[in-house]
Amino acid sequence: MLKKVDLFELYRKGIIKEGGHSINVPIKKANGDKYDGKTYSIPLEYLYYNNQNGRIGVALSEYENAKGTLIPEHSEEYNKIIQKILTDSDQKTKKDMNKLKRDISIKRQEEPGYVLSDGRVIDGNRRFTALRLLEQDDSILEQQYFEAVILDDLSVQNHDDQKKIKSLELQIQFGKLDKVDYNPIDRAMDAFKTVKKNNIMSAKEYAEYAGIKAVDVNKRILEAELIVEFLNFVNVDEDNFSLAKELDLDGPIQEMLPLYRKNKNSENLPQILNTLFSKIIQMRSSNEDFKSEFRQVVKDVIGTDTEQKFIEEMEEATDTIVDVLDRPKPIKNNVELFTILDGDKSTVQALSEVKVISSKYSEKAKNLKEKNIPLTLIEKAHSNIEAINKQHLINLEKKEMDRLKSRLLSLKDYIDEILLEEF
Incomplete structure (x- = not known):
């Protein structure tokens, strides 16, 4: 039985006190009226985390994938699970949270939050x-209070209210804390879930509330789609977005976006993606930097005359990886993923082959590119000279004309030297 809370009832009983702020709430009520912006000082025990928050939702996906859906409710067990996610996910998170804890202990809570009347x-x-x-620090004896505006007429169960709540989150979070609070994968998955998966708002509306361009929202959605494709490839639940963060997929996925957009409706797309996903797994298993070989393959092999041959040479290794990862239960995290890969001789060999083949094609592409540089430069020089309007030469002063003739003669001498070379 879930604990029922009504913050306004607690206010009437004197348990919740009036806060010290009155702020401008950037959304309006359903009837068009403005919220009064009055804040309240709320004991922490009557509040609980919002599992639909963009950043929390992504982080929570790994936990739920391993242990089942976590029901948001007024319970210390629920709050402790989310708290651990928000404080212990990595060293930077711990450091940032400890800093915020110190700041609030000294300055108190300077910026109010927003809560629903049930404490969410x-x-x-x-x-x-x-x-x-x-409050959990034994050295601090005083009770802690969260100061917040109470949005008295909204519910996460109502679709229209979900849109209002999301618009508020976007305006506040992305408006002020974008670079601090959200990493690229969080942003991509939030846009994907809000616009495409849950249909809470359109890409245009999302862009307006977040203060970004619609084209950037669509780019984030494409990135999320590619992440989902990768998760399906490695047999991970497509809601387990945290694995994408563990594997630091943002860089490689960003490199793939142009070709994904170009080939989205192509029948060859699955082959292309599987080949590149195999390379990503190989990179992450060997700590290889994606900016060299992977970038070369994406830009100078895929989409060229050598693409099909490259895919064909990679096919056996790719199929081996897919077969080994094809298990009855989805893989839960990157530790399990690489435990499976490293524990199977066929995949160890397959990943080695992926490295050899991709290195070969990357080197070929690099050599071809460097081989064509002289021709490219000569063609560019030829075009530049052709672009000279001879009528403009008449107006040149003698000093400028002498300099021009000198440069042309020097250029002619260099061309003659090249032509005399034995190729």
Whole structure:
């Protein structure tokens, strides 16, 4: 039985106090009225995390993939799970959260958050976490309070309200904390889930609320689609976006976006993706930098005359990887993924072959590119000279004309030297 909370009822009972702020709420009520922006000082025990928050949703995916769906509710067990996700995911997260905890302990909570009347924290999850950490600190005796505006007429169960809540999150989070709070994969998956998967709002609306261009929203959605394709390739639940962060897929996926967009409706797309996904796995298993070989393959092999031959040579290794990862239960995280790959002799050999083949084609593409550089430069020089309007030469001063003739004669001498070379 879920614990029922009504923050306004608690306010009437004197448990919740009035806060010290009145802020301009960037959304309006369903009837068009403005929220009064009044803040309240709320004991932490009556609040709980919002699992639909973009950043929390991505981080929560690994936990739910391993242990099942986590039901948002008023329980310390639920809050502790989310708190751990928001504080212990990596060293940078721990450092940032400890800094925020110290700042709030000294300056108090300077910026109010937003909550629903049932205690769901819509905005301010990091501040809420820092306050929870302070309350759990044995050296701090005073009770902690979260100061927030209570949005009294919204529910996450209502589709129209979901849109309002999401618009508020976008305006606040992406408007102020974009570079701090959201990494590229979080941003991509949030746009994908909001626009394409859950149909909460259009790409145009998302762009307007987040203060970005619609083309950038669509780019994020494409990136998320590619991530989902990768997760399907490695037999990971497509909601387990945290694995994409663990594998740091943003860089390689960004490199693939132009070809994905170009080949989205091509029947060859599955072959292209599987081949490149095999290369990504090989890179991550050997800590190889994607900016050299992978980038060369994506830009100078795929889409050229050598593409089909490259895919054909990679096919056996790719099929081996797919077959080994094709298991009844989805893989849960990158540790399990590489434990499976490293524990099978056929995939170890396959990944070695992926490295050899991709290196060969990358080197070929590089050599071809360098081989064509002289011709490219000569053609460019020829075009530049042809572009000279001879009528303009008449107006040149003598000094400029002498300099021009000198440069032309020097250029002619260099061309003659090249022509005398034995090729």
